[in-house]
Structures are given as structure tokens and as C-alpha cells.
Amino acid sequence: MSDAATDRRDDRQRHARTEPDAAAVAADGPPANETRPTLDRRAFLAGVGAVGVASFAGCTGGTEFASGTSAVASVDDARSSVVRIVAQGSFVDPQVGYQANSAGSGTGFVVDPSGIVVTNNHVVTGAATLEVFANGRSYNARVLGVSECSDLAVIQVDGGEFQPLQWYDDPIETNLEVWALGFPLGDPNYTVTRGIISKRASTVHTVWASVDGVLEHDARIRPGNSGGPLVDERGRVVGVNYAGDDRFDINLAISAPLARRIVADLTEGRDVNSIGINGRAVRSDDGSISGVWVSSVESGSPASAAGIEPADIIVRMEGLTLARDGSMKDYCDILRSRSPGDVLDVQVLRFTTGEVLSGEVNGTPLRSVLPADSGGGGSNSGDADAPRAAGYTNYRRVTDNSGSIVVDVPAEWSDVDGRAFDIGPGLVASPNVDAYSNGYSTPGVSILASRDLSRTPDVVLDEFPFPACTASGRSDYDDGKFAGRVSRYESCDGRDTAIVVIAAVPPDRSYTVVVVAQLVDPRDAEALDAIVTSFDVIGPV
Numbered sequence: 001m002s003d004a005a006t007d008r009r010d011d012r013q014r015h016a017r018t019e020p021d022a023a024a025v026a027a028d029g030p031p032a033n034e035t036r037p038t039l040d041r042r043a044f045l046a047g048v049g050a051v052g053v054a055s056f057a058g059c060t061g062g063t064e065f066a067s068g069t070s071a072v073a074s075v076d077d078a079r080s081s082v083v084r085i086v087a088q089g090s091f092v093d094p095q096v097g098y099q100a101n102s103a104g105s106g107t108g109f110v111v112d113p114s115g116i117v118v119t120n121n122h123v124v125t126g127a128a129t130l131e132v133f134a135n136g137r138s139y140n141a142r143v144l145g146v147s148e149c150s151d152l153a154v155i156q157v158d159g160g161e162f163q164p165l166q167w168y169d170d171p172i173e174t175n176l177e178v179w180a181l182g183f184p185l186g187d188p189n190y191t192v193t194r195g196i197i198s199k200r201a202s203t204v205h206t207v208w209a210s211v212d213g214v215l216e217h218d219a220r221i222r223p224g225n226s227g228g229p230l231v232d233e234r235g236r237v238v239g240v241n242y243a244g245d246d247r248f249d250i251n252l253a254i255s256a257p258l259a260r261r262i263v264a265d266l267t268e269g270r271d272v273n274s275i276g277i278n279g280r281a282v283r284s285d286d287g288s289i290s291g292v293w294v295s296s297v298e299s300g301s302p303a304s305a306a307g308i309e310p311a312d313i314i315v316r317m318e319g320l321t322l323a324r325d326g327s328m329k330d331y332c333d334i335l336r337s338r339s340p341g342d343v344l345d346v347q348v349l350r351f352t353t354g355e356v357l358s359g360e361v362n363g364t365p366l367r368s369v370l371p372a373d374s375g376g377g378g379s380n381s382g383d384a385d386a387p388r389a390a391g392y393t394n395y396r397r398v399t400d401n402s403g404s405i406v407v408d409v410p411a412e413w414s415d416v417d418g419r420a421f422d423i424g425p426g427l428v429a430s431p432n433v434d435a436y437s438n439g440y441s442t443p444g445v446s447i448l449a450s451r452d453l454s455r456t457p458d459v460v461l462d463e464f465p466f467p468a469c470t471a472s473g474r475s476d477y478d479d480g481k482f483a484g485r486v487s488r489y490e491s492c493d494g495r496d497t498a499i500v501v502i503a504a505v506p507p508d509r510s511y512t513v514v515v516v517a518q519l520v521d522p523r524d525a526e527a528l529d530a531i532v533t534s535f536d537v538i539g540p541v
Contacts, residue, residue, distance in 0.1 A: 071163055072163060072164075072165055072166065072234075072235040073234055073235060074233065074234060074235050075179045075181075075192065075231060075233060075235055077235050078109075078165060078181060078229065078231055078235035079181070079190060080134075080135060080162075080163045081109050081110045081162065081163045081164060081165045081229075081235075082107060082108075082109050082110075082181045082182060082183075082190065082228060082229065083107070083108045083109065083110065083117055083132050083133060083134040083157070084105060084106075084107060084108075084132070084133040084134075084182075084183040084188060085105060085106050085107065085108050085117075085119055085123055085124065085130060085131070085132055085133075085141070085155075085227065086103055086104075086105045086130070086131045086132075086133070087103065087104055087105070087106070087123060087124050087127035087129070087130055088103040088127060088128060088129045088131075089126050089127040089128040089129070089296060090128070090296070091126060091278065091295040091296045091310070092294075092295055092296070092310040092311040093295065104123070105123075105183065105186045105224055106119055106120060106122075106123030106124075106183075106224060106225075106226040106227045106228075107119065107123075107181070107182035107183050107224065107225055107226060107227045107228030107241075108123070108132070108155065108227045108228070109165050109181075109227075109228065109229040109237065110134075110157075110162040110163060110164045110165060111164050111165060111167075111237075111263065112162075112164050112267075113161050113162055113163070113164055114156075114161075114162075115139075115141075115156055115157035115158065115159075115160060115161075115162055116144075116154060116155075116156060116157075116164075116267055117132065117141070117154070117155050117156075117157055118152065118153070118154055118227070118240060118259070118263055119152075119153050119154075119155060119226070119227030119240075120151050120152065120153060120226045120227040120240065120242050121146045121147060121148055121150075121151045121152055121153045121209070121274075122151055122208050122209070122226065122242075122278070123153065123226050123227045124143055124146070124153045124155060125143075125146055125148070125153065125277075125278040125296070125298065126277075126278035126295060126296030126297070126298065127143075130142065130143070130155060132155070132157045133188065134157070134160070134162065135160075135162075137160070139157045139158055139159050139160060140157075140158050140159070141155045141156060141157045141158065142155060142156050142158075143155050144156050144266060144267055144268075144269055145265065145266030145267065145268070145269050145270055145271050145272070146266065146271055146272075146274055147262050147266065147271065147272040147273050147274055148209070148273060148274040148275070148277065148279060148332075148335075149209055149210050149211070149272075149273035149274070149328065149331075149332035149335055149336065150209065150211055150212070150254065150258065150259075150262050150272065150273065151208065151209035151211060151242050151254065152240065152254065152259060152262050152263060152266065152272075153227075153266065154263055154266035154267050165229060165231070165235060165236065165237050166235075166236045166237065167236060167237050167256050167259075167260050168231075168232055168236040168237055168238045168256045169236075172197060172200060172201070172215065172238060172239075172255060172256065172257075173197065173200070174196070174197050174198060174199065174200060175196050175197065176196060176197040176232065176238065177194070177195075177196055177232065177233060178194075178195055178196060178197060178217055178219055178230050178231065178232060178238055178239075179192055179193065179194050179195075179219060179230070179231050179232075179233075180192070180193045180194075180195070180217075180219035180220070180221050180225060180228065180229075180230050180241055180251070180253075181228050181229050181230075181231060182221070182224065182225040182226075182227075182228030182229075182241065183224050183225070183228070184221065184222035184223065184224040184225045185222050185223060185224045186223075186224050187224065191225075193219045193220045193221070194219055195217050195218035195219030195220070195251070196217065196218060196219075197215055197216070197217050197238070198216050198217055198218055199215065199216035200215065201213040201214060201215055201255045201257075201258070202214055202216075204243075204252060205325070205327035205328060205329040205332075206243055206327060206328065207280050207281045207282075207326065207327060207328065208279070208280050208281070208328060209242070209328055209332070210327065210328045210329045210331075210332035210333070211242070211254055211258070212258060213254060213255040213257060213258035213259075214252050214253070214254060214255065215230070215238070215239045215252065215253045215254075215255050216250060216251070216252060217230060217239075217251050217252075217253060218249060218251060219251060220244075220249070220251060221241050221244045221251045222244070222246075225241050225244075226241060226242055226243075227240065227241070227242070228240075228241050229241070230253040237256055237259075238253070238255075238256055239253030239254055239255050239256055239259065240253055240254040240256075240259045241253045242254055270340070271340070273332060273335040273336055274301075274335070275301065275302045275303045275306075275308075275335070275344070275361050276297060276298035276300075276301020276302055276303040276304055277292070277294045277295075277296070277297055277298070277301075277303045277308065277314075278294070278295040278296040278297075278298075279292040279293065279294055279295070279314070279328070279331070280292065280293045280295060280328075281293075281322070281323035281326055281327050281328045281331070282313065282323060282326075283323055283324070283326045289313065289315075289349070290315070290321065290322065290323040290324050290326075291313040291314050291315035291316075291321075291322045291323050291349065292313065292314040292322050292323060292328065292331050293311075293312075293313055294308055294309065294310055294311065294312045294313070294314065295310060296310050297309065297310060302361045302362050303361060305361075305362075305365065306346065306359055306360065306361045306362075306363075306365050306366055307357070307359065307365040307366035308346075308348060308361075308366065309350070311350070311351045311352050312348045312349070312350055312351065312357075313348065313349045313351055314331075314346055314347075314348055315347055315348065315349050315533060316345075316346065316347040316533060317330075317331060317334050317344055317345065317346050317347075318334050318344055318345050319345065319481070320334065341362055342362060343360050343361070343362045343363035344360060344361040344362065344363075345358075345359075345360055345480040345481070346358070346359060346360065346361055346366075346480070347369075347479065347480060347533055348366060349529070354525075355368050355369075356368070356369045356529055356532055356533065357369060358478055358479040358480045359478075359480065360480065364478075367476065367478050368475075369477060369478065369479050369532055392410035392411070392412060392523055392526065392527060393411070394410070394411040395408045395409060395410055395411060395530055396408065396409065396411050397534070398416050398418070398427065398429055399418065399427070400418040400419075400420065400425045400426060400427040400447075401418040401419055401420065401425075402418075402420065402425045402539060402540070403538070403539045404425040404449060404537055404538065404539030404540060404541060405425055405426065405427055405447050405449055405535070405536070405537055405538075405539075406534070406535070406536050406538055407427070407429070407445065407447060407531055407534050407535040407536070408530045408531065408533075408534035408535075409429045409445060409527065409530070409531065410527050410530075412431055413429045413430050413431055413443070413444060413445075413527075414431065415429070415430055415431060415432055415433045416428070416429045416433075417429075417433050421448050421450070423448075423450040423451075423452040423453065424448055424449050424450030424451065424452065424453075424511070424541055425448075425449055425539070425541060426446065426447055426448040426449065427446070427447055428444060428445070428446045429444060429445050430442055430443060430444025430445070431443065431444070436518060439493070440468070440492045440493040440495050440497040440518070440520075441495070441497070441520065442518070442520065443517075443518050443519060443520045443521075443524045443527065444517075444518050445515065445516065445517045445518070445527075445531055446514075446515070446516045447513065447514070447515050447516075447535060448513070448514045449511055449512070449513045449514075449537045449541045450511060450512055450514075450541065451510065451511045451512075451541055453503075453511075453512040453514070454512065455505050455509050455512055457477075457484035457485035457503040457504060457505070457512075458474070458485055458503075460484075460503035460512055460514060461474065461485055461487045461501060461503050464487075464501050464503075464514065464516065466489045466492065466499055466501075468492055468493045469489035469490060469491060469492035469493075469497075469498075469499055470489060470490050470491045470492075471487065471488070471489055472488045472489060472490045472498075473487070473488050474486065474487045474488070477502055477503075477504055479504075479532060479533075481506065481536070482502075482504035482505065482506055482513060483504055483505065483507075484502065484503045484504030484505055484512075485502075485503055485504070486500060486501065486502045486503075487500070487501045488500055488501075489501075492518075495520075496520070496521075497518060497519065497520050498518075498519045499516065499517065499518050499519070500515075500516070500517045500519065500528060501514070501515070501516050501517075502514065502515040502516075502532075506537070510541070511537070511541040513535075513537055515531065515532075515535060517531055
């Protein structure tokens with residue numbers, strides 16, 4: 001064995017293990033065949049998908065209003081209260097990429113003579129300009145408030161007097177005759193379709209919203225109908241159209257009771273269940289990435305203040321992995337369980353650079369947990385034409401023998417030693433633990449949690465030198481749960497192998513956790529992303 005290999009063994013085995021217990025097995029949590037986020041950008045762009053109800057297509061291409069007397073008394077009368085909205089802005093699509101000055105159109109309806117208009121959030125969010133067409137004229141408009149999760153928005157149209165619609169006040173029953181009004185497919189010509197309510201209010205999760213009060217009807221809607229009213233024979237608003245599935249002739253509207261309550265807040269400028277993103281749940285076909293893709297960010301919003309950017313993927317919020325089912329359900333459940341202004345822990349994959357960032361919405365801005373160059377074992381430039389090793393297909397969650405430490409690792413790292421170190425619980429995972437512990441040709445990870453180590457991360461990192469490697473830097477580390485420092489080493493034993501060492505403490509500084517990851521080829525850098533986003537101490541130390 002070379003001197004370098006001996007040095008490596010000493011670094012890894014500095015703290016002797018105690019009893020010779022059996023290796024750890026997969027812990028409760030994601031089963032062994034589930035996967036973790038990685039940053040194989042080409043595979044992701046080729047395979048973004050969603051499942052189940054999440055596959056519905058969107059129709060984009062307080063104060064109380066309209067509760068009193070209105071001149072609208074029929075479906076025909078409602079025509080003058082329905083407007084076409086053209087939104088223009090720049091967005092980042094997960095499959096198409098950056099789209100500059102992109103325009104889309106939707107529908108809205110007036111609820112106050114001063115020009116208060118209700119539409120869908122996905123029609124207007126992220127737009128730089130809004131142009132509203134009504135009564136043969138065009139008007140400028142601005143957003144007053146939005147609800148990302150309920151897919152509602154209120155805009156103010158400037159420069160005119162308008163005829164408002166009233167809300168439907170009666171109980172909404174199946175077989176109620178309804179009409180869908182709007183401007184489908186970007187056509188400036190007004191369209192009316194007729195049907196009935198086929199299913200009363202239920203909860204529907206899509207890739208862009210999670211709405212608690214959804215009506216199903218068969219008045220056919222198309223892209224461009226989004227935000228338009230679903231009315232009864234007297235022109236009263238029964239619901240706000242927002243989604244449909246042509247394959248099964250399913251047409252969905254946000255029910256009037258829910259919409260009316262939220263619109264009252266939005267009109268006063270109070271966003272509801274929103275952080276300021278135009279977001280969409282994404283999940284690659286193999287499940288290796290899931291989260292909320294950010295197409296655009298509203299200037300001055302909590303998301304903007306946190307440092308979230310277009311093309312970011314919010315993979316975790318408040319410790320919960322998002323969009324595992326391909327929908328916005330988990331994201332919206334979290335927002336609905338919090339008050340506006342509450343601090344929310346988030347972890348983000350910066351798709352354009354490969355960075356992992358952590359921080360808080362309404363708190364500490366995002367900071368790089370691991371920069372894009374933290375990986376090793378060859379090039380990972382993000383060039384779509386560059387040769388690239390295939391990523392790990394499956395990940396599994398493993399734990400130490402005491403159940404104190406958990407982490408997600410590639411399923412190929414099937415050799416797991418969960419015995420404690422002499423100063424605290426720990427685990428080692430690798431394709432071959434002995435080869436990993438005694439050399440530089442095998443990837444793996446070691447995690448130790450101890451009350452006997454210094455609470456000063458730099459002091460701890462000095463205890464874990466790697467003399468056979470070239471030190472390439474040390475920087476701050478903060479993943480929202482643990483804060484400390486991270487060291488990087490490269491060219492270990494004359495190879496492309498890199499090592500990343502994290503020393504960090506929880507907020508109460510009651511113990512120190514050390515994570516050592518050895519990276520041998522490009523896919524190990526992707527494994528590092530999964531390790532950083534998943535490792536945790538959940539039991540006694």
C-alpha cells in the first residue's frame with residue numbers, strides 16, 4: 001500500500017469504531033428504488049414529466065365587488081364585462097429555455113366599474129406589461145394581487161368605466177346550466193360555450209396550482225379561456241375557468257365562493273399563498289429531479305429578496321421535498337399552513353450553474369451550500385455537447401445502527417457500515433467501504449455526529465487533513481439546518497479524485513456533524529448534491 005493510501009486510511013479511520021454490529025439498512029422514508037435530485041441537465045430537459053391530475057393543461061396562451069345591482073341580467077349582457085388580456089414578459093421554460101419578450105393571452109372579467117378585473121395568476125404572473133382589450137379599445141393594466149396556489153389574480157385596468165358582473169350567491173349544484181365566456185386560442189373574437197356543472201367543488205392539484213374548490217363542467221374551454229367567467233343564465237359568475245384536459249373533455253373552474261373570498265384580499269393588494277414566483281412542479285421521468293421550477297420572479301417579492309432566480313428549482317421547503325407527485329400540492333400545503341411574512345427554509349438547485357443553495361424566504365438570503373465547482377472526477381461544465389458520465393439511476397435512504405443519522409446515497413453504494421465511532425454515531429456508504437476507506441479510487445461518504453468535537457468548524461476541519469490531496473479552498477456552509485464551513489481537496493493521490501469535507505453545527509450548537517464525500521467521476525458530484533440535500537441527524541448524539 002502506498003504512503004498516500006495509508007494517509008487516506010488514517011484520515012478516514014481517525015476515530016475507531018466500537019462494536020462490530022451489522023451494516024445499516026434502508027431507513028423509513030423513500031424506498032430503495034426512489035431517487036434524489038441530480039443535475040444532469042440534458043436528461044432533465046429531455047424528460048420533465050408530471051403524473052395524474054397534474055397533467056391538466058393551463059389555459060394561458062377585504063373589498064367586495066359586484067354584489068349589488070348590475071345591468072347584467074343575461075349571458076348576452078355579460079359580453080361587455082369580459083376582457084381579453086395579453087401579457088408580455090421574459091420567462092425560462094424547462095424544455096424550451098429562455099424566452100425573451102414572450103406574449104401570451106388569457107381572459108378576465110370586470111367585478112367593479114372602476115376597472116377591477118379578475119383573471120388567473122398564470123395569465124399575468126411574471127409579465128412585464130399587461131394590455132387589456134375591452135369594448136373595442138385597449139388599456140394598460142397592473143397587478144394588484146395574486147394567489148399562486150389558488151391560481152387567481154386581480155388587475156387594475158386604467159382609464160375607463162366598465163360594467164361589472166355579479167357573483168353567483170346560490171348553492172352550486174350539479175346539473176346547473178352554465179356558459180363559459182372568453183377568448184380561446186388567442187383569438188380576439190369572443191366565444192361562448194354551453195354546458196352543465198357535472199361535479200361539485202373538490203380539490204385538484206396541477207403542475208402550477210393546488211385549488212381547494214374546483215368545479216367540473218362540460219362547457220368546453222381551450223387555452224386562452226383561462227381567467228374567464230363561467231356564468232349562469234343570468235350572467236352571474238359561478239366560477240373562474242382555469243384548466244382543462246381535452247383528452248377526457250374535462251373543464252375546470254375555481255368555484256365562486258372560494259374565488260370571491262380570495263379576490264377580496266387580492267384587491268386590497270394582499271397576495272395569498274404566494275412568494276412571488278411563476279412556478280411549475282417538475283419531475284424528471286426517472287424521478288431524479290423534483291421540485292418547483294421558477295419561470296420568472298416578481299420584482300420586489302419575497303422570492304426576489306431571497307435571491308431566487310429564473311431557472312432555479314426549489315427542491316425543498318421547510319425540510320419537505322417538493323413535487324414528488326408531479327404537482328404543487330406540497331408547496332401549496334406549506335404556504336397555506338403559514339402566515340404572510342413567515343420565514344420559510346428553502347433549498348434550491350440553480351439549474352444554470354449546478355450550484356446547491358440554501359436560505360430563507362422572508363429571512364436569510366440564499367447562499368451557496370456547494371458551488372458548481374465543488375465536484376470532482378472530471379468535467380461538469382454544463383455544456384450540452386460535452387461527453388458526460390451517466391448519472392446514478394436510483395438512490396436510497398440509509399441510516400446508522402442507532403437511527404440517529406440519515407442520508408440519501410446512490411443505490412450502487414450498497415456497502416453500508418452503520419457502526420458508531422468511538423465519539424458518536426456515524427455511518428459510511430460506498431460501493432466498497434474497505435476500498436473507499438483505504439484509497440482514492442472508490443467513491444463514498446462518511447458522516448459522524450459528536451458532542452466531543454469542537455463547535456468551531458475550522459478547528460474540526462483542521463482535524464481532517466488530506467495530505468495526499470491539494471487543498472483548493474475553504475468557505476462558509478449553511479443549508480438551513482446546519483451551519484459551518486466546507487473544505488475542498490482535489491488531485492488526490494495524483495488522480496482526478498476530489499474530496500469535500502463539511503463541519504457544521506445545528507442552531508443550538510449542541511453537537512458537531514462532519515460529512516466527508518469522496519468524488520471519483522462526474523456522477524459523484526451529482527451524488528454529492530443528493531447527500532447535501534438529504535443528510536440529517538434525527539436521533540440522539
